[in-house]
Amino acid sequence: MYRALNFNAGPAALPEEVLKEAEKSLLNFGNTGMGIMELSHRSKEYQAVHDQAITRLRRLLAIPDDFEVLFIQGGASLQFSMVPMNLLGKDQAAHYVLSGSWSEKALKEADKIGETVISASSKDQKYSFIPKYSQDEIPDNAAYLHITSNNTIYGTQWQSFPSNKKTPVVADMSSDILSRPLKVDQFDLIYAGAQKNLGPSGVTVVIIRKELLKRSSEMLPVMLNYNTFANNNSLYNTPPTLSIYLLSLVLQWAEQIGGLEQIEKANEMKAKMLYDVIDESEGFYIGHAHKNSRSRMNVTFNLQSEDLSREFQKQAKEAGFVGLGGHRSIGGCRASIYNAVPEHHVEKLAAFMKAFKNNN
Structure with missing residues (x-):
C-alpha cells in the first residue's frame, strides 16, 4: 500500500x-x-x-x-x-x-x-x-x-x-x-x-x-x-x-525498538541528515534556528527567495512529500521528523534537497 x-x-x-x-x-x-x-x-x-x-x-x-x-x-x-x-x-x-x-x-x-x-x-x-x-x-x-x-x-x-x-x-x-x-x-x-x-x-x-x-x-x-x-x-x-x-x-x-536511548540515536541521525544539507548548501538553504538551539523534531529553513521557496514546495509535492510548508505565521519550509518518520523517508528528503539545489 x-x-x-x-x-x-x-x-x-x-x-x-x-x-x-x-x-x-x-x-x-x-x-x-x-x-x-x-x-x-x-x-x-x-x-x-x-x-x-x-x-x-x-x-x-x-x-x-x-x-x-x-x-x-x-x-x-x-x-x-x-x-x-x-x-x-x-x-x-x-x-x-x-x-x-x-x-x-x-x-x-x-x-x-x-x-x-x-x-x-x-x-x-x-x-x-x-x-x-x-x-x-x-x-x-x-x-x-x-x-x-x-x-x-x-x-x-x-x-x-x-x-x-x-x-x-x-x-x-x-x-x-x-x-x-x-x-x-x-x-x-x-x-x-x-x-x-x-x-x-x-x-x-x-x-x-x-x-x-x-x-x-x-x-x-x-x-x-x-x-x-x-x-x-x-x-x-x-x-x-x-x-x-x-x-x-x-x-x-x-x-x-529499544526505548528512549535508541529513539534518541535515530532522531539525532535523521536531524543530522537534513542539517548537513543545509550547512553544506553554501547559503542556498538558510536555517532559521541557531546551531546551539536546533530542534531534532522540526527542521526549519528558508530559500533565497519566496519564488524559489514556492518552487521547492511545488516540486516536493510532485515528488510525494507532504507537509513541508512552514507554519502560516512565518512561511518558509519545515520538515517535522518525529519518532515515527522512517529514516529512509528522511534520506529521500535529503537527496531531494541536494538535487533541487543542483538544478537551481
Missing part, C-alpha cells in the same frame, strides 16, 4: 506497525464483537487498555511514584489555562520563558488568571534560539516557571533543562516528549498533546507531582481541576478511548 512521505507537524506520522495492529481492533477487539472505539469505558476490556497505557508510559519515562499520570482532553491549548488555574496563587506570579508562538499563547492565557512575569525571551530575534534566564531573578514565592521544550514553528529546542530550581518547573513537551531520555523529577508538571510523538490527536498527557495537586481549589469547575482526573484514574467522564488505545500501542512500539 502506498504510504506518503509524511513530514506534517501534527497530527503527524504514526508508526506503520501501530496502524496495522490497530486495524485488527477496529471491528473486533479481543473477541468482544465490538471495535475498540465501541467499548464502554467502564468495561474490564477497556480498563485493561487504559491501565496498560499508564503503565507503559511510567516504564518508558521512568516516572517516579510521587507523580500522577493523567489523560485529559482539550489539547495542550487547554493546559495553557489549566496550569495557571490550578497552580497560580493569589499573591504569586507565574514566570514564563518565551521561545516561540506556543509559549506566547500559554502566557496570554495565564495573564487572564493572575500575575505573570516574562523571565526571558528571544522574540526580538524572531525566536531563533532558546533564551537564557537567570534563576536568581525568580523569587522564592513564584508560582512556577513555564517553558516550552520544543518549538515546532521556529525549529528550536531546549538542549538542557533548568536544575537546582527554587520554584516548580512546568514544561509543555507536546512536540518532543518520548524523543529522548528524560529526568521527570527535574520537573513538577509536564503536559503534552499526543499528536506528535505519543499517538493521535484527542488525548493530552499530564504528568504532575502529587504535592502540586494540593494547590487546586475546590472552587474550580470540575473538569478544569487536576484532582478530578487524579482521583478517578482519568475516568471521571468518558475519555478518548480510541486515542488512548493508540497511545498505548505507540508506547509498546517504542519499547520494542
Whole structure:
C-alpha cells in the first residue's frame, strides 16, 4: 500500500506497525464483537487498555511514584489555562520563558488568571534560539516557571533543562516528549498533546507531582481541576478511548525498538541528515534556528527567495512529500521528523534537497 512521505507537524506520522495492529481492533477487539472505539469505558476490556497505557508510559519515562499520570482532553491549548488555574496563587506570579508562538499563547492565557512575569525571551530575534534566564531573578514565592521544550514553528529546542530550581518547573513537551531520555523529577508538571510523538490527536498527557495537586481549589469547575482526573484514574467522564488505545500501542512500539536511548540515536541521525544539507548548501538553504538551539523534531529553513521557496514546495509535492510548508505565521519550509518518520523517508528528503539545489 502506498504510504506518503509524511513530514506534517501534527497530527503527524504514526508508526506503520501501530496502524496495522490497530486495524485488527477496529471491528473486533479481543473477541468482544465490538471495535475498540465501541467499548464502554467502564468495561474490564477497556480498563485493561487504559491501565496498560499508564503503565507503559511510567516504564518508558521512568516516572517516579510521587507523580500522577493523567489523560485529559482539550489539547495542550487547554493546559495553557489549566496550569495557571490550578497552580497560580493569589499573591504569586507565574514566570514564563518565551521561545516561540506556543509559549506566547500559554502566557496570554495565564495573564487572564493572575500575575505573570516574562523571565526571558528571544522574540526580538524572531525566536531563533532558546533564551537564557537567570534563576536568581525568580523569587522564592513564584508560582512556577513555564517553558516550552520544543518549538515546532521556529525549529528550536531546549538542549538542557533548568536544575537546582527554587520554584516548580512546568514544561509543555507536546512536540518532543518520548524523543529522548528524560529526568521527570527535574520537573513538577509536564503536559503534552499526543499528536506528535505519543499517538493521535484527542488525548493530552499530564504528568504532575502529587504535592502540586494540593494547590487546586475546590472552587474550580470540575473538569478544569487536576484532582478530578487524579482521583478517578482519568475516568471521571468518558475519555478518548480510541486515542488512548493508540497511545498505548505507540508506547509498546517504542519499547520494542529499544526505548528512549535508541529513539534518541535515530532522531539525532535523521536531524543530522537534513542539517548537513543545509550547512553544506553554501547559503542556498538558510536555517532559521541557531546551531546551539536546533530542534531534532522540526527542521526549519528558508530559500533565497519566496519564488524559489514556492518552487521547492511545488516540486516536493510532485515528488510525494507532504507537509513541508512552514507554519502560516512565518512561511518558509519545515520538515517535522518525529519518532515515527522512517529514516529512509528522511534520506529521500535529503537527496531531494541536494538535487533541487543542483538544478537551481
